[in-house]
Amino acid sequence: MVQPAPASPFYWRLNPEVYRLIGVKCKDCGHITYPRYEICPACGGFNLEQFKLSKKGKVHTYCLNYAVPPGFEAPIVPVVVDLDGGGKYQGLITEVDKPEDVKVGDKVKMVLRKIDTQRGLNLYGYVFRLVEEG
C-alpha cells in the first residue's frame, strides 16, 4: 500500500481537525466526534455543528506496544483519552517507557510532535504527555 505523502490533499483536508481540533457535535444526540461529518455516526442525524476539542483530558485506556513496525522504537503507547468538555481522542502518549509510568485516570495534555516522515516531508500532530502534578 503506497502511503500518500503529507503534501497530499488527503492530509491537507485534515488540517483544521489535526491542528485546530475542530470536531463536530451532534445537535440531536450530543455525540462529539471528529473529523468533520455530515451525518452523525451515533444517531444518523444531519444536524452537526463545529465543536472545538480540548487539549486536556484523562487516560481512559491505553496499552504499550513492543512489536513495533520498522522505524519505530518500542514501546509505542497508544491511548484513548476522555477530553475535558466532552469527546474522546485517540493517539499516543509520548515520553512513557514502562507500564508503571501510566495508568487509567492519569491527567494528560496534548503536545505537538512529529508523527511520521514521508518523502522528506514531516507529518505533525498532537500526542499526549502526562501532566505532572505540582
Place this chain on the structure above:
Amino acid sequence: MAGIIGYGVYIPKFRLKQEDAAKAWGGWSAGEKAVCANDEDIITMAAEASQNAITHAGVDPSEIGAIYIGTCSSPYIEQNVTPILAETLGLGPETSMMDFCGSLNAGGMALQACLDAIAAKRIKCGIVIASEKRATTTASAGEAGFGCGAAAFVIGTKDTIVDIEGIYNYSTLFLDRWRAVTDNFVSDHFDIIFDREYGYEKHIAAATKGLMKNLGKKPEEFTQVVLQQPDARLPGIAAKAIGVKPDKMALGTIVSTLGDLGSASVFVGLAGVLDKAKAGDKVLAVTYGSGSSSAVSLAVGAGTAKGKKDVENLEKYIKRKQYIDYVTYLKFTGTIKRAPY
C-alpha cells in the same frame, strides 16, 4: 515603547552527559545537554514554547499580527515552518509568517523585524521564536556540545512587562563555521582562535558598543547580562571584552546544563534571567552567529504577565529530566537506525 508582554520556553526531557559522547571517541567534555526525542524537532519545540508564551502573555491569538522564527535546523530549505506553528497556535492566514535562517543570530534578526513592524504600526503584537536542534556527527565537538531548546517572546506595546529600550546590529562578512547545502552537518571552526577573537569577541563587542552609544548607556549599568553561549568559557572572555563582571551572567547561563542552543541560546538564557529578575533590573542580551551580532537593552518593569501562573518556566523544564546513554542518543539523532524487515 515596544516590549515583552509574555514569554515561554521548551526544553526536551532527555539529557546526555557531554562526557558520555566525548569519551566514546577518546575525548572529554563537561556538563550535560538537552536532547530531542525521536518525535521532536524545532517545530515541535517552537510549538510548545510559543504556546507557553501566548498563555503567559494572556493575549488572544487573533491579536498576533506576525510570527517570526529564527533557526538553523529547519528540516526544510524550501518550505516555511511558521505556517505549521500558525496552525497549532490558531493564527489566521493574514498573519505575516517569516522564517529566519542562515546564522545563529537568526533570532536576533527576527526580533529586529518584529520591532520594525511594531514601530511602523503595521502590527500591534508579534511573536518571536528561536528554536534549535542542530544535527551532530560522531566524534565532533558538536556531538558533545550541541543542545536542543526553544524560547518565544510575545512583543507588543500594551501590557508589557519588560521594555525593549533598543537593539543594535553589527554584521560583517566573516566565515567561522558554516553549513552548505551539500553538508549534512555544520563544519568545525575553521580556526578556533581566529574565530573566537575576530568573530565572537569582536562582533559582540562592536554590537554592544553601538547599542551603548545609541542609548547613552554604559555596560556596567546592566544588572544582568546574557551572551551567546557556544561553550562555558567563551562568554567570560566576551564579558571581559565588553567590560562587564562575569557574575552578572549567572542567571542566564544555561550552556553547562542544556548545551549550546545555537539560535535559541540567548533567548532561552534571557527567559531564565527574566524569571528571576526584579522590577527595575536592566538586562543586556547579545547574540552572535556567522559574523552577525545583535545587542538588546531591556528594562524590567513592575507588571506581571497575565498568565504567569499557568505556564511551566525554564527551571521546571530543566528539572524535568531523564538521562539517556550515548547509544540511545545515537538512536534519537538518527545516526544509528534499526534495519528494516
Place this chain on the structure above:
Amino acid sequence: MRGKVAVVGAGMIPYGELFDKSFNDMVQQAYKACIKNVDKGFDTKDLKAAWFAQWSGGFIGAGTQSGGTLSSLIGNREIPVTRTENGCPTGGDAFRNGVLGVASGAYDVVLVLGAEKMRDKPSAESLNAVGAAGASLGIFPGWTLGGGGTVLQAMYATRQMFELGYTMEDYARVAVKNHKNGVACPYAHYRFEVSLEKVLASPIITWPLHLFDCCPQTDGAAAVILCRADLAKKYTDRPVYVMGTNTGHDYVNYWDKHNFIEMLSTVRAARGAFEMAKIKPADVDFGEIHDCFSNTELMDIEDIGFCRKGEAAKLLKEGKFARDGELPINPSGGLKAHGHPIAATGLGQICEVFWQLREEATGRQVKLKKGIGIQHNVGGPGFGTSVVNILSRSA
C-alpha cells in the same frame, strides 16, 4: 430461518505455517476435502452459486482476489461467485451470505470457501499489515499508531483490568485452556500445551498481553456446502441446520466508542441471531468464538450473553468453559491454538461446529444436550463488525 438451510459437508486443511502450499493449493485442497466429506458423495455439477471469503486481497501478498478467482480454481465458471470481505468476520459473514442465497430460494446448493495466506511474509510484517488494515486508529486515516493487530485488543484488555478487575492471569488461563484443546484437534496450528507460568513468563507483545495471549499468523483454508434443507437428504442423513445468522456493528473509530469492556458489534450480532433462531444463550451447548487474544474470549462470552459482564473470568477458573465443562468454548483450540487464517477462520469454526453436532469430533467431542452450537467472529476496523451463526442438529 429454521428449517430452510442445511450444512451437508465441511472440509478444511490443517492450519499452520504452510510454506510449501500456495494460496491456490490451499483453496483447491480445502474444496476437495469438503466435497469428500459429504456422506453420500457430491456431484460438483450440483453447485448453483458460491461465496468466496478472502480478506487480505493483495495486502499480505496473495494478490487481488475476486469471485472469478475461486471460480477458476474450482474449475467451474458456470456459477455466480462473489468475494466477500468483512474484517475478521469475513468467513462467518460469507457463510451468512451463502445461507441467505439458499434461504431466498435463489440457489439450492451453495459452496462457501475461505482461504488466507499470511506467512509468505515474516510474521512481524504480517502482524503489522493486519494492524494497518484495522486503521482509523487516530486522526490520520491509516495511522497505525506504530502498532499491529495487538494494539486494537490490548486497549480493551487494559480497561477490562481497570473496570472488571481482570488480571493477566485471567487472560493467561484462556490460553492454557485453548492450547490444551488444540492438542486433540488434527487441524490445529499449535498442538502443544502451555502452562499458566509459561504464558505469564512469555515476552510482553503489547502490554498487558503476552506472546501466548496472542493468536498466531496462520495459513489455512476451509469450506462448507449449504443446501436447501428439504433437499439435504440427497447428500446426508445427518445434516446440520442453520437456526440463525446475523452480522452486527459498532463504531469503527475508537474515540466514538462508549466503553472498552464490551464489543457492541458482538452484542448486536448475537442478539439478532438468537432472535432469528428463537432461542436464548442458555440453550447453546458449546461455541467456537473469536479468541484472537485471550482477553477477547472473556469479552466475547459476556457479549454473546453466556454470563454477566465481569463474570467470565471466574467461570473460566471454575472450569465452566473447558471441553468437559458445562459450556465448552473453543473445543478446537480457538484462534489461539487452532490459528487465525483470517478469511478461513469463520468457516473453519463452522466446520468444527458441524463435526461436533454430528458427534464426529474424535478425541475432542463435547457433550451435547440440545444439539445447538454457536460460531462467532468479531473484528474489522475498530472491531466494528461481528458475525454470529447458530447451528443445530435438528431442523
